[in-house]
Amino acid sequence: AQSVTQLGSHVSVSEGALVLLRCNYSSSVPPYLFWYVQYPNQGLQLLLKYTTGATLVKGINGFEAEFKKSETSFHLTKPSAHMSDAAEYFCAVSSSGTYKYIFGTGTRLKVLA
Amino acid sequence: EAEVAQSPRYKITEKSQAVAFWCDPISGHATLYWYRQILGQGPELLVQFQDESVVDDSQLPKDRFSAERLKGVDSTLKIQPAELGDSAMYLCASSLAGYDEQYFGPGTRLTVT
Numbered sequence: 001a002q003s004v005t006q007l008g009s010h011v012s013v014s015e016g017a018l019v020l021l022r023c024n025y026s027s028s029v030p031p032y033l034f035w036y037v038q039y040p041n042q043g044l045q046l047l048l049k050y051t052t053g054a055t056l057v058k059g060i061n062g063f064e065a066e067f068k069k070s071e072t073s074f075h076l077t078k079p080s081a082h083m084s085d086a087a088e089y090f091c092a093v094s095s096s097g098t099y100k101y102i103f104g105t106g107t108r109l110k111v112l113a
Numbered sequence: 114e115a116e117v118a119q120s121p122r123y124k125i126t127e128k129s130q131a132v133a134f135w136c137d138p139i140s141g142h143a144t145l146y147w148y149r150q151i152l153g154q155g156p157e158l159l160v161q162f163q164d165e166s167v168v169d170d171s172q173l174p175k176d177r178f179s180a181e182r183l184k185g186v187d188s189t190l191k192i193q194p195a196e197l198g199d200s201a202m203y204l205c206a207s208s209l210a211g212y213d214e215q216y217f218g219p220g221t222r223l224t225v226t
Contacts, residue, residue: 043217090155103155
């Protein structure tokens with residue numbers, strides 16, 4: 001069975017500081033991995049995804065994530081936080097070739113002025 | 114830019130009443146998903162349609178929830194009777210095919226009193 005663990009339900013960073021949101025997954029088959037962002041009372045927006053190929057994935061709004069198979073991780077980073085990055089972030093995993101996403105419990109990012 | 118539409122955005126209902134949510138996926142997307150997101154948690158899949166057929170409703174509480182996608186385009190999710198524990202965000206998503214990335218609508222926030 002697949003699962004996703006997001007370490008830290010709340011993360012605070014100062015504006016301009018590095019953002020690091022952690023995601024570890026469990027999967028018995030090659031995974032597809034996703035990061036979504038959710039603003040209050042809105043749906044989820046895809047930030048980036050890893051399916052195959054290059055393990056460093058660049059997404060929208062300056063975010064990127066690196067797939068590390070040996071560590072079963074897919075951490076999300078951004079070099080410099082903006083106030084507009086304050087939101088909830090969800091990591092998700094699915095098996096290659098299937099539809100079913102398993103979401104983590106989310107990390108709420110707070111950006112301090 | 115094409116988007117997934119959902120209505121209503123907010124719904125307050127009393128327990129034991131019936132409630133219905135509507136979703137219109139991105140044009141051409143054959144696969145449609147309904148998720149439930151309880152506050153502080155990640156989305157959980159309730160039901161998945163491929164065109165007008167249900168392909169996964171294993172997590173749908175069938176004693177009170179029903180979903181349909183009669184013409185393979187828009188979809189309705191119904192709860193009857195609503196219970197206090199049904200208070201959550203109900204998200205609709207669509208994809209071109211079952212293994213493609215999912216695009217989410219803005220959601221319907223349900224409050225059962």
